[in-house]
Amino acid sequence: MTATLADAVLIAEAAGKVAMRHFRGDLGIDFKADDSPVTQADRAVEAEVRRLIGARFPDHGIYGEEQGIERGEADDLWIIDPIDGTRSFMTGHPLFGFLLAKLTQGSADLAVVAAPALAEVYAAARGQGAALNGKTLLSSGCTAPDNATLYINEGEKIWRAAPDIFADLMAFGRTRRFAYDCYPYALLASGHVDAVVDFDLQPYDYHAVALLVEEAGGVMTGWRGERLEMQTNVATIAAATPDLHAELLRITASGC
Known part of the structure; x- marks a missing residue:
């Protein structure tokens, strides 16, 4: 350190x-x-x-x-x-x-x-x-959507702003959970869950969790795959592997 x-x-x-x-x-x-x-x-x-x-x-x-x-x-x-x-x-x-x-x-x-x-x-x-x-952390390594556990943060906001994307997310993976805070990203970095989709974030919401996820082996971008810099009101995808991230990106990018 x-x-x-x-x-x-x-x-x-x-x-x-x-x-x-x-x-x-x-x-x-x-x-x-x-x-x-x-x-x-x-x-x-x-x-x-x-x-x-x-x-x-x-x-x-x-x-x-x-x-x-x-x-x-x-x-x-x-x-x-x-x-x-x-x-x-x-x-x-x-x-x-x-x-x-x-x-x-x-x-x-x-x-x-x-x-x-x-x-x-x-x-x-x-x-x-x-x-x-x-203690060193590693993401899960999950690549198959059918086996994935997905956390959906700010679900009500996604449902209101992008109902088609919300419906597709509700059909994604083996297990879905709802949350609102940063803890799902800690679970992702620890290998306990496989992906987090989030919405309406500011730089102070995403910079720390993005680096944590990436250094644990995962990927985090905006819904179109864009790099996270200093955007406001940004929607994000974080996933344990590039393959799983790409599967989620097919859902989010298609509706943007």
Whole structure:
């Protein structure tokens, strides 16, 4: 593990402690202009992470979901989702996450995906693989759709925006599950599930999970196969293998 990734893991662990002080407690819930919720925990976690990054990497930029971009012109940019799955967090569901990625000149080179309520910290660095609490991860290697387990994130949004694609996804694979948060990507990187289809994501939603999936041996792109850079409102496919990714791409690209 590089020194910078080790620092990122420490930052994630500190963020998790802040989140857990609020979890299943007094949340102070507000709603943003798009009707998405934000809690005092979201704000407290991001403030602590910004403080820690600023202390260690004062010349780096920071882009957080709650407080926007600071020093956005810097070559190195940290992207923060303080609580991925605020609706899960505010209802006491333990599969909310913390996401942190560092981009160098627009390309992610390290990522941390943490599940604070489960004491799990997933870490990845470009070209160095992925790990859970220090143990190496590999995706499942599944190539056959008939054997695949698929997670569909934001299913209601997909159903409303692309009903034909939704119907085809509901016929894909051996098993399908619905979710809303980052944890299915952790399961994919760990080899427990084979694919995740997602919708309406922002850069702070996808950069960390994409690198984690890729360093575990998987593939993640947009619905047309496009590279993930700094798109907004993007729909994504993540899969354990290129073959399985190509099968899903036939469904999503045909309806775009």
